[in-house]
Amino acid sequence: MSPELDPPHGPRERLLAAACEAFREEGYQVSIDRIAARAQVARQTLYNHFHSKDALFGEVVRHSIQSVLVTLDGDGDVRATLLAFGDAYRARLLNPEGLAIFRTMVAEAPRFPELAKQFFRQGPYTTRKRLAKYLAQAMEAGELRKDDPDFAAEMLTAALIDLDRLRGLINLQTDLLKPTKTAQVVDCFLRAFAPEKDTP
Amino acid sequence: MSPELDPPHGPRERLLAAACEAFREEGYQVSIDRIAARAQVARQTLYNHFHSKDALFGEVVRHSIQSVLVTLDGDGDVRATLLAFGDAYRARLLNPEGLAIFRTMVAEAPRFPELAKQFFRQGPYTTRKRLAKYLAQAMEAGELRKDDPDFAAEMLTAALIDLDRLRGLINLQTDLLKPTKTAQVVDCFLRAFAPEKDTP
DNA sequence: AGACAGGTAGACTGCCCAGTCTACTTTTGT
DNA sequence: ACAAAAGTAGACTGGGCAGTCTACCTGTCT
Incomplete structure (x- = not known):
């Protein structure tokens, strides 16, 4: 019964939000470490949810279409x-x-x-x-x-x-x-x- | 009495032309080595004519305005x-x-x-x-x-x-x-x- | 011939990065 | 309470790159 509140609590949501901002502000060349730090998450956690930087970028772009x-x-x-x-x-x-x-x-x-x-x-x-x-x-x-x-x-x-x-x-x-x-x-x-x- | 023919002979002209093509095809992130190789010139020669990659990029952009x-x-x-x-x-x-x-x-x-x-x-x-x-x-x-x-x-x-x-x-x-x-x-x-x- | 300017090859420093691995800690479900 | 799942910190590999430096070569002018 995880809360699933409006401000994202799971690391996956925090990572997506952080990556969205990071790619927006610094472009694709922003480093994985900066994204993880912005999400207050370890680098390995990022790789547990997205199997590569490109995959994460793709997710962010698809989320941004709307x-x-x-x-x-x-x-x-x-x-x-x-x-x-x-x-x-x-x-x-x-x-x-x-x-x-x-x-x-x-x-x-x-x-x-x-x-x-x-x-x-x-x-x-x-x-x-x-x-x-x-x-x-x-x-x-x-x-x-x-x-x-x-x-x-x-x-x-x-x-x-x-x-x-x-x-x-x-x-x-x-x-x-x-x-x-x-x-x-x-x-x-x-x-x-x-x-x-x-x-x- | 260097010829100064239509196809550029001096290394500076060759570098500018090569950098122009390289930046156009691969963007700013193209490496200095690739530009020098395309101009058939040593890396140090590039630095003899342009004091940094940014300076070369600026020259290319200004040439491209026309x-x-x-x-x-x-x-x-x-x-x-x-x-x-x-x-x-x-x-x-x-x-x-x-x-x-x-x-x-x-x-x-x-x-x-x-x-x-x-x-x-x-x-x-x-x-x-x-x-x-x-x-x-x-x-x-x-x-x-x-x-x-x-x-x-x-x-x-x-x-x-x-x-x-x-x-x-x-x-x-x-x-x-x-x-x-x-x-x-x-x-x-x-x-x-x-x-x-x-x-x- | 000799001096000099300019080109060359390549080693080298210092930095950053993607992605993996390991050993440890926390959370969570039951 | 305990075991599995998930997160963490940090070392490590392998690679690329900008820019510097050194030692060498080549052409030209005198």
């Missing part, structure tokens, strides 16, 4: 839905954790190609597919110009984060989450994908 | 100009060299923050500023909607590469440079930034 997934709820009108999505998307990907995961995955993609593919398929790709599905519905309903919904989703997600992610990846995190940015991008997107009605 | 700079020539109409720019921009940033530089700079930005800032300011930032300047002219001439030219430049550059760069950074380089993509993005951009003329 933290970059974003959902939509298509309640209000299109603009309101996209504003909510845009704010959530930017919040997820531009906070320090999202930036660190992106940095680490990009840096280690050559060493862990399958893991990187899995991450990007289950994370950003899934998010974009959800958005595309919503946009397809809006196109059907005549609320958006009839176009390729995957292309439209690509345009919106790119516009929402591309430059600000770059700013965050170096250090210029100043006013990253300027709240007007999402609305500016969404309105720009809505102009580009407004329903065709003018034939002057 | 390879991600893109210019515009505003000859034809706006669409033709942007198509030419878009093709050049995608070609520069999505080829293996551009992707490798991006990966390395993102990965090493925490270790070399000043170098990373310098790179992104003199590279992508400069390119975007050139584009913004052109867009501002087009806005003045009434060929584009009057809006913030920096924001417009951000939208176009993001749309041109964000997702395809991600694809390239993992491995799915298949049909990255699909030639219709640039036109698709530019036409989408032109819809979003068409001059305002309709007040129905």
